[in-house]
Amino acid sequence: MATKAQSRMTPLKLFSYAFVAVWLIIAAFPFFWTFWGSFKVQADFLSKADWMNALTGTNTIEQTGSAFTGAGYYGAWVLEDFWFNFRNTGIVVFFTVVISLTFGTLGGYALARSGFRYAFWILMAALVFRAMPHITLVSGYLLPFFEWNVWGILPTTIIVLVAINQPFTLWMLHSFFKNIPKDMDESAMVDGCTRFQAFWHVIVPVMWPGVITTGLFSFLLAYNDFAVTAMLLSEENETIIPAINSFMGTTQVEGKIMYAVAAVVSTTAPLFVLILFFQRQIVSGLTAGAVKG
Amino acid sequence: MKHRTFFWFILPTLSAMILFIALPIVSVFIQSLFVAHEQVLVVSESCGPFGCTPTTSVDLEATAKLQEERPLGQFNGLGTYTNRSHLAFAEVGEAWASSASMGEFFSKVYNLPFYSALTFTLAYTAIVTPLVLVLGMAIAVGVNNLPNMLKGLAIFISLLPFLVTPLVGSLILFWMVDSDGVIGATIQNIFNDPTLSLKASTALTWIMLMFYGVWHTLPFSFITFYAGLQTVPEDTMEAAQIDGATKWQRMIHVIVPHLAPLVSFVTLMMIMDNFRVFEPIVSFKAEAHAQSLSWIIYNDLRESGNPLYGSAGATSLITIILVVILMTPVLIRTWRDFTRKSH
Numbered sequence: 001m002a003t004k005a006q007s008r009m010t011p012l013k014l015f016s017y018a019f020v021a022v023w024l025i026i027a028a029f030p031f032f033w034t035f036w037g038s039f040k041v042q043a044d045f046l047s048k049a050d051w052m053n054a055l056t057g058t059n060t061i062e063q064t065g066s067a068f069t070g071a072g073y074y075g076a077w078v079l080e081d082f083w084f085n086f087r088n089t090g091i092v093v094f095f096t097v098v099i100s101l102t103f104g105t106l107g108g109y110a111l112a113r114s115g116f117r118y119a120f121w122i123l124m125a126a127l128v129f130r131a132m133p134h135i136t137l138v139s140g141y142l143l144p145f146f147e148w149n150v151w152g153i154l155p156t157t158i159i160v161l162v163a164i165n166q167p168f169t170l171w172m173l174h175s176f177f178k179n180i181p182k183d184m185d186e187s188a189m190v191d192g193c194t195r196f197q198a199f200w201h202v203i204v205p206v207m208w209p210g211v212i213t214t215g216l217f218s219f220l221l222a223y224n225d226f227a228v229t230a231m232l233l234s235e236e237n238e239t240i241i242p243a244i245n246s247f248m249g250t251t252q253v254e255g256k257i258m259y260a261v262a263a264v265v266s267t268t269a270p271l272f273v274l275i276l277f278f279q280r281q282i283v284s285g286l287t288a289g290a291v292k293g
Numbered sequence: 294m295k296h297r298t299f300f301w302f303i304l305p306t307l308s309a310m311i312l313f314i315a316l317p318i319v320s321v322f323i324q325s326l327f328v329a330h331e332q333v334l335v336v337s338e339s340c341g342p343f344g345c346t347p348t349t350s351v352d353l354e355a356t357a358k359l360q361e362e363r364p365l366g367q368f369n370g371l372g373t374y375t376n377r378s379h380l381a382f383a384e385v386g387e388a389w390a391s392s393a394s395m396g397e398f399f400s401k402v403y404n405l406p407f408y409s410a411l412t413f414t415l416a417y418t419a420i421v422t423p424l425v426l427v428l429g430m431a432i433a434v435g436v437n438n439l440p441n442m443l444k445g446l447a448i449f450i451s452l453l454p455f456l457v458t459p460l461v462g463s464l465i466l467f468w469m470v471d472s473d474g475v476i477g478a479t480i481q482n483i484f485n486d487p488t489l490s491l492k493a494s495t496a497l498t499w500i501m502l503m504f505y506g507v508w509h510t511l512p513f514s515f516i517t518f519y520a521g522l523q524t525v526p527e528d529t530m531e532a533a534q535i536d537g538a539t540k541w542q543r544m545i546h547v548i549v550p551h552l553a554p555l556v557s558f559v560t561l562m563m564i565m566d567n568f569r570v571f572e573p574i575v576s577f578k579a580e581a582h583a584q585s586l587s588w589i590i591y592n593d594l595r596e597s598g599n600p601l602y603g604s605a606g607a608t609s610l611i612t613i614i615l616v617v618i619l620m621t622p623v624l625i626r627t628w629r630d631f632t633r634k635s636h
Binding site: 013019023028047122127139143220230276287 | 294295296298299302303305306307309310312313314316317318319320321324364365428431432434435436438439445447448449450451452453454456457458459460461464465466468469471473474475478479508511512513516517520521540541565568569571572575576586587590591593594600602605606609610612613616617619620623624627628631
């Protein structure tokens with residue numbers, strides 16, 4: 001019911017609109033600026049003389065004859081083989097998501113259907129594991145991995161990312177399965193199914209929304225990770241995030257900073273698409289643990 | 294559910310967590326008890342026409358052999374924990390004894406690498422977390438008043454800074470605050486000081502990193518509070534309005550208490566995430582002015598050619614203990630909830 005008093009413009013309301021507007025500009029402007037600037041030359045993107053150059057592209061016109069140039073993208077993708085890092089990221093992300101969801105659904109289902117005390121302790125341990133900075137574990141991996149000769153390759157990193165991802169996956173799927181009524185699988189078991197058959201034929205078909213949401217967050221973890229991938233992958237197997245960091249080390253000197261800018265924009269693009277299609281699932285995933293309090 | 298079935302269902306995830314989280318913690322602890330071998334030195338006399346001079350050189354073969362035999366290094370006990378780069382008991386005691394004032398004591402302690410990183414990590418957590426809570430709440434209320442079409446857009450825009458990789462997100466801001474970038478150059482123009490750089494002073498670096506932290510995590514608290522606002526009971530609000538409560542009073546007495554459980558949830562998540570602050574320091578190249586616990590672990594492991602596993606292990610273990618201490622209130626509360634439910 002929108003009364004007159006609610007729709008009137010009060011100073012408080014005006015202030016809160018202004019506040020939201022300022023936030024949205026702060027949130028969006030850096031991305032817009034970097035995206036626009038990625039089509040310019042360095043003299044424009046980092047212009048001491050006049051920041052308007054980055055918008056109009058004065059030096060870009062001078063150097064390339066057009067206001068926009070794909071030189072940064074060409075440099076990153078073709079000359080620096082950035083596509084190779086993208087491929088590695090694709091492999092890592094795909095397997096991390098698939099394996100963590102398989103492990104997580106089984107474990108989350110068991111935790112949701114069991115009232116044992118040790119189920120609670122597993123959840124508590126998962127909470128502590130979730131809180132630990134990832135980098136604290138890395139030094140524990142390095143020596144054994146060197147010893148077994150499995151350092152630097154993608155499968156090792158995938159397994160580590162799956163493990164690091166499990167606490168969060170367990171928590172999300174566990175609270176999701178709690179919302180699926182117990183009667184569903186129990187009645188299947190009364191009809192003679194084993195526990196696994198009940199899970200497979202009754203629960204799996206209805207669990208997809210929760211799995212998709214959890215999968216999105218597993219995707220983000222694997223896609224965004226720097227601490228683990230930077231330390232556990234050799235240079236030829238690097239994924240995009242450590243690759244961008246090593247770009248920064250080598251290209252700053254050679255004035256190839258635009259390669260890094262183009263790489264950064266390329267890295268952000270998939271996230272943009274992800275938000276476009278899955279905004280609802282992401283928001284419900286973020287708030288899943290919260291709203292129940 | 295039978296114990297046996299439970300066991301088989303939980304087996305994959307549990308073994309993943311034990312093998313790659315719990316055991317690595319043990320491995321980190323063991324590593325932290327050792328330090329690298331000292332190099333084996335050999336003294337040889339080289340004799341020339343003007344007599345003999347003793348020269349000391351590293352016996353590479355013997356050093357490599359020692360390394361081969363005991364790859365962990367030599368046993369050092371808890372020595373790494375108490376040395377100068379970590380808890381530095383001797384140095385702190387020395388500083389306590391020799392300082393005339395508290396200020397002097399703290400500045401001496403702050404110069405020790407571990408305490409400097411700890412100070413930054415705690416300051417970052419303590420400043421970013423409340424800012425994110427308050428601003429997130431304010432934006433959630435603001436967006437809630439917007440027309441429906443704009444709400445979706447506001448959420449869409451807000452999600453990007455949150456989901457973007459921290460390393461990439463901070464790089465984007467790093468280029469803007471560069472002294473040649475749009476913000477950096479504008480600030481120089483405003484203050485008319487061409488040498489002014491956000492990266493050159495400790496205070497400005499801290500502000501920059503914390504600004505990034507707020508920018509990056511604000512969307513999470515905003516979205517959570519926004520979702521909470523959708524569940525505020527309509528009739529309570531109307532009743533308050535009929536009783537003559539102003540907008541502000543309704544906010545303080547109805548909405549804020551309704552969102553209280555969310556506040557503790559967001560606080561917990563924010564403390565976890567802010568405590569691991571790491572990537573922005575790499576992106577902003579801020580290590581000269583701000584180091585976090587995660588960053589010094591990374592730096593030890595990155596030590597060119599000769600990673601300091603023992604030192605990284607000690608810092609890692611101290612960090613894990615600190616995280617558990619920070620989380621104890623939550624763990625205790627969850628434990629109480631659990632026991633209450635099961636009775």
